[in-house]
Structure formats: C-alpha cells, structure tokens
Amino acid sequence: MADIMYENCDWYGLIMRFANDCINKNIGWIVRRLVFAACVYFLWQERNERIFRDNQNSSQEIYNKVVENVKYRLAGITVKDSSNVRKVEDKWMIKCKRIVGGYGKGK
Template identity: 70%
Template structure:
C-alpha cells in the first residue's frame, strides 16, 4: 500500500534508503515513514510476545495492525490538497484533514 519498492532484501539497505529519501517531504514520504515505524513497532511486539509470553500472531494479523495504525495516523495529519494527497487517500481509504488556506 505504501509503494515501498526495495527488492534487495537487505533490511539495513531498506532503512538506509528510507532514511536518505527525506528530501521530498510529500505525503508519499510521510506514508513510507509511517509504514516503516509501524512495521518495526509491531514486529518488535510480536518478537517480545513470542519470547516472553509464548504468544504467536499470524503475519496477516501483524499486517492488519500495521495498516490500521497507519490509517489512524493518516486520519490525524493535516495536509495540503494535492493529487498526491488524493491518491494516498484513495489507496488507503482514508480522508486526511486539509490545511486551511488563508487568503490575505
């Protein structure tokens, strides 16, 4: 959903790629960073659950948590109206809040 295209399979390379791709701070960049943060968080939770509580979730459950988390955060951000914003809203099935434009 976030259009993160990285086929090398190297976790460090993916992190480096996302960390250095911050020049263009558009809505797509924000979504990629939200997805990365949610993945790290929920994978860490899953790891801890397996190690300390012997609780296992399916990969689909983790995916659903990531998607729900990102959607929730997208509902809360304030964005400028643009084609990119509308594309993200359509893809993620959310409606972001719009920045109010003040005309002087």
Template identity: 40%
Template sequence: MCPNSHEHLFFECTYSTKIWCDLKKRIKHDSWNNKMNGVIDEMVKLPCNKSIMRILRRIVLAACVYQIWNERNKRLFGEDKRSCQVVLSEIINHVRLKLASLTVRRTCKVIEVCNQWQISMNISKDSDCILDKWNDTDDNYGQ
C-alpha cells in the first residue's frame, strides 16, 4: 500500500496500528482488522441505533482519525513528533469528554462504559435523552 494513502496512514503503518489495536480492545472489537474498508464494512453492518456502544465506536473512530491526521500534519510541517502513547492519551481524553457530555438512560452498558472510560455521564429518565430504551440491542452484535 502506498505510504501516502489513507489506508496506510490510518490503519497500516506501525504507528497507527499501535494506536488502533489499543482502541479496538477498548471498544471490544479486537477482531476488527487493520484495513480501512474492513473497519467501514464492520461499522456499516452494525444496527443503526443510538446505543451507547454504537455511539462509543463512532466517537473513537472519529477521534482516532483526527488525531492521527493531526500528528501527520505536525510532522509534515516540522513540529515535534509525539509518541503513540501521547496521541493515544489525547484520543482517550477526547472520547471521555464526548461521552461525559451525553445525557443517557441508565443501563448496564452505560454503567459499564462509564466504569471502563472512568467518566460520569448525565443520567436521565427523560424521553429526550440521547439513548433510547432499547439501547443495549447491538452491544454484542458481531462479536
């Protein structure tokens, strides 16, 4: 694969692979491959709902792509290189902030995500919250 391709930059280079492998474990999708089309295909197969796991996967993927792109640009323009751990830490902090901003219904999966990511989310019994009452339906899908 071309070193300047999206596939290489986000999923195949050693730097990105280290980050992506750690994040896959955190979202409980270790089995996903390190190919862009494979990850996109897996995401498309999942039910399109507002479950906490679906939202978490989208946030993680977006944060990962953004931070790797940001690191690439910093290196291209001569700024200091950051280690994988530093970039991973920024991704994790971004995910935590996004999750903490959600208003959700209290479910087992929401509590599990809060514990895993060491955050608190706004728990609501209101019908206007982000997650619907059927929000745990895709948590084990594809695993």
C-alpha cells in the first residue's frame, strides 16, 4: 500500500536508508517513517504476546494493525495541499488536515 521498495532488505541497510531519507521531508518520507515505526511497534508487540501470553496473530492481522495505525496517524497530520498529498490520501483512503493561511491550522 505504501509503495516502499528497498533492494537492500537487511536490517542495517534498511535503517541506514531511513536515516539518509530523513533529509527529504515530503509526504512520501512521512508515510515511509510511519509505516516503518508501525511495523517495528506491532512486530515487537506480537513478539511479546507470543513469549509472555502464548497468543499469536496471523500475518494478515498484524498487517491490518499496521495499515490502520498509519491511516489514523496520516489523518491527524497537517499538510500543504499538493498532488503528492492527494495521491497519498487516495491510496490510503484518508483525508489529511490542510494548512490554512500559512499558520498551520487544519480545516
């Protein structure tokens, strides 16, 4: 859903890629960071559930949690209107708040 593709899929390479991408603070960067953070959080939560409570979710359930979390967070951010923002809103089926009059207040 996020169109995040990295050829180097080892942990160190992924972390370095995210660290280097943080210079470019556009909506794509925000989505990548939100997806990454949600994946780490929900995988760690799943790990703890399996170890300490003997519960486990399917990979689809974890995926759904990640998607819902990212959608919720995207809907809460305030952004400048742009074609990239509108594409992200369409893809994630959400609506972000817009900057009004340059003061950062959402509609």
